[in-house]
Amino acid sequence: MKNNPYIEKVLAHPYIFTKEEDIYGKQGKWCEYFENDHALVLEIGTGHGNFFSSEVHDHPEKNYIGMEIKYKRLYSTAEKCLGNKSNYAQSSGTDTTNFVLLKEYGQKIGTIFWGGEIRETVVFFPDPWAAKDRQKKHRLLQRGFLEDVYRITKSWGKLYIKTDHEDYFQFVLEEVATTQWNIHLQSFDYVEDNLANNTKTTEFEQMFRGDRRKFCYLELRKES
Numbered sequence: 444m445k446n447n448p449y450i451e452k453v454l455a456h457p458y459i460f461t462k463e464e465d466i467y468g469k470q471g472k473w474c475e476y477f478e479n480d481h482a483l484v485l486e487i488g489t490g491h492g493n494f495f496s497s498e499v500h501d502h503p504e505k506n507y508i509g510m511e512i513k514y515k516r517l518y519s520t521a522e523k524c525l526g527n528k529s530n531y532a533q534s535s536g537t538d539t540t541n542f543v544l545l546k547e548y549g550q551k552i553g554t555i556f557w558g559g560e561i562r563e564t565v566v567f568f569p570d571p572w573a574a575k576d577r578q579k580k581h582r583l584l585q586r587g588f589l590e591d592v593y594r595i596t597k598s599w600g601k602l603y604i605k606t607d608h609e610d611y612f613q614f615v616l617e618e619v620a621t622t623q624w625n626i627h628l629q630s631f632d633y634v635e636d637n638l639a640n641n642t643k644t645t646e647f648e649q650m651f652r653g654d655r656r657k658f659c660y661l662e663l664r665k666e667s
Contacts, residue, residue: 460546466546470560474506482563483508483560484565485556485563486508486510487552487569488511490511490568495542505562509544552591560597562597565602567603568606589619601627601663604660604662605661629660630660633660634658
């Protein structure tokens with residue numbers, strides 16, 4: 444870890460929060476941080492940032508918060524966002540920063556965000572932890588987490604989920620059934636069901652789409 448060249452880059456980056464006071468001290472005050480009342484969109488597990496950075500670029504009317512735990516991925520995502528925003532600023536004449544990244548685990552959202560603070564949450568291709576039954580306890584998309592997302596979501600807000608692991612997807616559906624979430628869209632093969640054109644792809648999807656791997660998709664809505 445000490446030889447990781449991205450540690451210092453992440454610690455010095457103005458749009459990556461690593462300190463507890465920065466991550467947890469803005470609960471209920473994220474709109475104040477962005478200095479506007481735009482909708483807040485949360486992505487848990489940004490990977491290398493292809494999807495996150497494209498959303499940041501294409502939707503300046505929204506504010507984006509990304510959560511990731513690995514240094515290289517955090518730095519890659521931040522730099523892609525800044526690169527895309529630089530192109531946007533040159534073409535539009537505006538220069539706003541509508542994103543921030545948090546080095547923290549997704550399970551911590553309940554103490555990072557206030558109730559009704561988030562408009563949309565994205566969780567794409569989380570680790571299924573499926574090798575052994577005893578490892579399934581590490582899965583992110585369990586009832587407790589889903590209930591936390593529900594609580595921090597505004598009324599009529601949404602949670603988007605993708606996975607290429609059908610067993611995990613079935614597990615998620617069973618967990619969702621124990622919560623207040625309403626299923627808006629559901630597919631065990633969203634390419635075959637012609638839903639893929641409605642969503643941008645992650646680097647993971649780009650790698651494996653040609654293999655005809657099935658991608659499961661779930662769109663949940665808080666109808667209250």
